[in-house]
Amino acid sequence: MKTVFRIVLGFVLLAAALAAYSYGHTTGTFLFIVAGFALEASFWFNLFPVRRKAPR
Numbered sequence: 232m233k234t235v236f237r238i239v240l241g242f243v244l245l246a247a248a249l250a251a252y253s254y255g256h257t258t259g260t261f262l263f264i265v266a267g268f269a270l271e272a273s274f275w276f277n278l279f280p281v282r283r284k285a286p287r
Contacts, residue, residue, distance in 0.1 A: 237277060244274040
């Protein structure tokens with residue numbers, strides 16, 4: 232994956248997570264809090280991808 236695409240995708244995921252947290256907090260809807268958590272988790276997994284070693 233290209234570096235610029237990963238950076239842009241990370242910022243989009245983080246902005247979406249913050250928006251979901253904010254909307255869930257103001258309306259009191261727990262579903263948006265869960266959606267914000269899922270978006271934030273995908274941000275962190277995108278930021279630090281798991282690298283697998285090649286078999287010997």
